[in-house]
Amino acid sequence: MSQIIQLTLHEQRVIGCLIEKSLTTPDQYPLSLNALTNACNQKSNREPVLSLTESEVQNTVDLLIEKRVVFTQSSSTSRVEKYKHRFCNTEFSDLQFSAQELGVICVLLLRGPQTPGELRTRTNRLCQFSGVQEVEETLNELCSKAIVIKLDREPGRRESRYAHCFSEITSDKPIISNEAVQESQNVEGNETNERLLALEEQVELMQMMIDELQQRLDDLVN
Secondary structure: OOOOOOOOHHHHHHHHHHHHHHHHOHHHOOEEHHHHHHHHOOOOOOOOOOOOOHHHHHHHHHHHHHOOOEEEEEEOOEEEEEEEEOOOOOOOOOOOOOHHHHHHHHHHHHHOOEOHHHHHHHOOOOOOOOOHHHHHHHHHHHHHOOOEEEOOOOOOOOOOOEEEOOOOOOOOOOOOOHHHHHHHHHHHOOHHHHHHHHHHHHHHHHHHHHHHHHHHHHHHHO
């Protein structure tokens, strides 16, 4: 495989949005600059939440066009320029993903490092997984292709997070060594903490479901 392309945060957001909308709202794809800007600035299913201007999105798109991972598509019925990605799964790209792999990559581009449990919930509009084990199998396959990397498990988390390799790992949550994780678990790994962690994960999953419902309502309105 050729060298992995490196993307800035804004480039990741644009590519992620183009992939997402091509899968979830194909009738409205490709996207105009206005639609793409709105997608980049969504408050749900995005981390971090951005507030990009159309000018900033246009500049990012122009850079991606230079990198040949985005192109414009004109229409005889509209004078508005629209944009499509050829980041993957096209004859112009070396990156060829299954539906499940593409769903995972899309969420990682839009939300940063995620656990398998988070990915299972957050990809439900993009692809289907029978369970967390199938997500982990997909992640292992992407790791073997050097597309995704498994991060060290953080104190207080039951699962390791995974990140894409299209940029340097940037997170406000530090990557902790296995030795530090073990030391922390020895200090706070009692049964009470385990129950609290389980409850926190349930609340987080419920919040993700609420975000997903809100996104569907937003799509219907728009």
